[in-house]
Amino acid sequence: MEDLKDKRCPGCGARFQRNDPDGAGYLPEGKDPDGNVICKRCFQMKHYGVFKKASIKDSSIKKDISREVSGCSAIFLVVDICQFEISSSALDWVADLNKPVFVVINKCDVLSKWITPGEIASWASERLPVPLHRVYPLSALNRKSVRDLRNRIEDAFPPGSKILLLGTTNVGKSTLLSGLTGDDTPTISRLPGTTLGITQVKSRHSAITYVDVPGLKEVNPWLGKLCADCLTGLIPQKKLQSYSTVLKPGQSLSLGAIGWFVVDDAGERGWIKVEAFAADEMIFHRTTEDRLHELLAPYREDLFSLPCSSCWASLEGPDYVEYREDFHVGLDIVLPGCGWFSVRSGYGNGRFYLPKGISPILRPALVPSQKDRKGQSR
Ligand SMILES: Nc1nc2c(ncn2[C@@H]2O[C@H](COP(=O)(O)OP(=O)(O)OP(=O)(O)O)[C@@H](O)[C@H]2O)c(=O)[nH]1
Ligand SMILES: [Mg+2]
Ligand SMILES: [Zn+2]
Ligand SMILES: [Zn+2]
Known part of the structure; x- marks a missing residue:
């Protein structure tokens, strides 16, 4: 029998499987897991905008992250400015991982009519136990602001370093990973809970590797209460x-x-x-x-x-x-x-x-x- 055990979907990081067509990581018969293919759930999200919830527990995400973190130089906690309280609450857990912590305040574009990224960073740093110089306001959809962050990371960390992108669901970790690395394989979607496993991507621009992880879910009280739509x-x-x-x-x-x-x-x-x-x-x-x-x-x-x-x-x-x-x-x-x-x-x-x-x-x-x-x- 074909062994899919250690092979993972490069879109969401879920283990490939051929048993459950409605489950995460499903790969139809005839599709080669080594052929740079993505699972059925990722395919449907990417091409048809069909969102399907997948269950994964914070305890297992945290276990995987704790194992991964020892090889990383720093943690970049991604926070969504529109869900500031929910997404920044992950900082408590992150602080216990004993690595330098930086905070990326993402989705600043949705407030651009009223407030600048600099003002957002000042407001946020007053409510976070992180000094202003470690807070980066940006929009992961804006090439220039992602390039600025990439340059700062490349200046601060030697070649070969690994940077862990962490945060609650839907804050834009995978979007940022794509922007930082130039690789658009990770699946990005509006549904909180898109990424299901850890993926490491080496930047096309430098010798830095970025690590994307599933978003933490328990701090978001809506996830268990509402349907995908x-x-x-x-x-x-x-x-x-x-x-x-x-x-x-x-x-x-x-x-x-x-x-x-x-x-x-x-x-x-x-x-x-x-x-x-x-x-x-x-x-x-x-x-x-x-x-x-x-x-x-x-x-x-x-x-x-x-x-x-x-x-x-x-x-x-x-x-x-x-x-x-x-x-x-x-x-x-x-x-x-x-x-x-x-x-x-x-x-x-x-x-x-x-x-x-x-x-x-x-x-x-x-x-x-x-x-x-x-x-x-x-
Ligand atoms: N307006 C705006 N939307 C963004 C930005 N960054 C990401 N998004 C959107 O936010 C949604 C979630 O993005 P993802 O990159 O999938 O988020 P994630 O943190 O990887 O989510 P999980 O894998 O579920 O934990 C998508 O609809 C993105 O298009 C941003 O800077 N501005
Ligand atoms: Mg993701
Ligand atoms: Zn997938
Ligand atoms: Zn509903």
Whole structure:
């Protein structure tokens, strides 16, 4: 019998197999595993945009990474600026690996309308235990910014060094690996959880080897809760969109039906101004709390689009968990993994509703208000 045991798909790193056509690493009969072919799942993601979840546990990913790390000179933790809290939480585990740690803040392009990569790096380094000179803001889709990072790595590490790219799912590790090495074999997709095994690629530009690994999953609470289509809907493709509005007590603002908030008190003035940020596919709803509940029960998928009806049922909507928060101008209230509300004017308090296991996070505003942006050319 043919032995596929140690052969892996160069797209996702999964072990090749010929038994389960729906599983990762499936290679149809007649395809030669040494012939630079990719598995059926990678092929479908690459050419047809068909996304299929594959199960792989953090414990096994971490075991593989811990084994790999000893031969590496440094770790580059890739963080997604749109999912900053979720993706930077991997830093705790990375710090224990006892290697120099650098942080790449990726997907800066989706915020380019409002804020520069330099401003993003300063904001991020204030919230991370990593000095600013070890924080690289970039867009893995932008050749020049990837080339700048490559040059800095080549200046800092001798030929023969190995650099480990690490992070949570979907932050752009494989995209960055492709850009740094000039090799476009790794499969890149909108679905969190694309890469399933470790792949090492030697750069075509230098004698540095880059190592791509599966993304850590457990810190992302949405992965076990949403279908592949809903998961990809949370991720901005080109830009984030923003929506500015004024809210009075009793009024609500929702990100699809993924999460929403209701203003209870808006101080003496009686209103607050909010700017919401979310992926391009998200639909913002501003209405009264009563009207919102009419639209949610029975659930109007046509109006909210995210989540789909079946995910809505499994999230137990509309019986989300309630959180009470005070807020004031200058704060972002983050619904982790799906977007955030920036308070632009006023103060008060309200209730936030999210599915079980996900709670809002408060932070200083990432994107300055329009007033503070005025006059700055970008
Ligand atoms: N807008 C934007 N999208 C990006 C950028 N880098 C990656 N992406 C997109 O983010 C998605 C995930 O990219 P991948 O490179 O597959 O991410 P990954 O970290 O390897 O993901 P896993 O293998 O699932 O852990 C894809 O849709 C990419 O096109 C970027 O700089 N800007
Ligand atoms: Mg990947
Ligand atoms: Zn594959
Ligand atoms: Zn769904």
